[in-house]
């Protein structure tokens with residue numbers, strides 16, 4: 001192995017991580033499409049961004065695993081189990097693997113209907129759980145925070161969280177990524193950090209819907225605040241400490257994605273809000289919107305777990321029951337108001 005750091009996934013976030021890493025180290029960036037890696041190496045640019053020459057692209061999964069003992073992964077959650085299985089023969093307990101994925105993988109991948117039997121509990125695996133079950137990697141981490149990739153690629157100031165049960169993972173990530181205007185905070189709450197990153201996408205869709213309909217800043221604030229409450233009570237139901245939800249990877253990322261037009265989850269919700277035409281919004285979306293699958297999974301979970309989550313209910317009804325946004329907003333007003341803060 002050499003001292004290059006591997007990044008798997010050459011989309012928006014993988015490219016942004018590569019550029020941040022290249023400030024401190026050489027980077028091997030894996031693009032599964034050979035033409036893409038050849039173009040990156042020839043032009044030193046990708047998706048319209050000029051890349052530092054310290055980034056070399058590669059399309060051989062075995063080679064990147066052999067050459068890099070530290071690997072970052074940034075691909076869509078629904079592809080993650082396939083990738084983990086493909087990497088498995090090339091990974092060893094010496095590797096450190098850090099993912100930046102904000103979504104879930106179904107426990108039973110055949111069960112695309114997300115049907116959950118009453119005693120099944122949480123129906124999904126986080127990406128660290130996928131890595132643990134599909135590979136023999138031990139030292140696993142999650143990088144999560146308010147990290148809109150376009151802002152990172154423009155080198156605007158940002159910060160993030162590295163969560164892991166292993167100090168080596170945290171220190172390695174901090175040494176590799178810390179730089180002027182980008183800092184990593186540490187967390188021991190790996191699963192909580194992963195869950196917070198996935199759940200905030202649902203709230204970002206809700207906030208986009210509210211703004212697309214011009215329903216005002218008051219309602220936007222209610223949706224974001226009550227959305228955070230729903231993230232926390234889902235966490236509580238899974239015995240997850242609130243810490244992960246209250247820091248940068250929770251409320252920090254929630255603010256970024258629920259207010260930024262450059263968030264794909266927010267802008268998906270915004271498009272729906274503007275047209276109230278879910279079929280068209282789904283049809284027109286070319287970008288990855290992790291929150292759609294997460295909404296379907298989590299809605300089924302909160303129903304079975306008997307949790308009251310009006311914001312998630314609202315998003316579910318608009319996307320999956322084709323309800324108009326104005327009508328779905330009623331979920332937020334359908335409950336007797338009790339204590340404002342009922343979750344701490």
Ligand SMILES: NC(=O)C1=CN([C@@H]2O[C@H](COP(=O)(O)OP(=O)(O)OC[C@H]3O[C@@H](n4cnc5c(N)ncnc54)[C@H](OP(=O)(O)O)[C@@H]3O)[C@@H](O)[C@H]2O)C=CC1
Nearest residue numbers: 009010011012013014074075076079101102147148149288
């Ligand atoms: N963009 C952002 O601002 C941030 C995104 N994230 C999270 O990072 C994850 C990835 O998002 P993002 O980079 O934006 O998504 P993009 O859609 O921009 O890119 C996804 C990349 O993953 C690649 N890919 C898909 N499947 C595989 C596979 N099996 N093996 C190897 N490569 C694969 C795609 O390759 P191909 O082009 O060949 O299809 C593509 O390059 C998501 O979970 C997202 O929530 C986290 C923080 C910020």
Ligand SMILES: O=C(CO)COP(=O)(O)O
Nearest residue numbers: 145146147148263264265
């Ligand atoms: O998680 C993100 C920024 O932190 C990216 O959000 P989107 O996937 O909605 O673009």
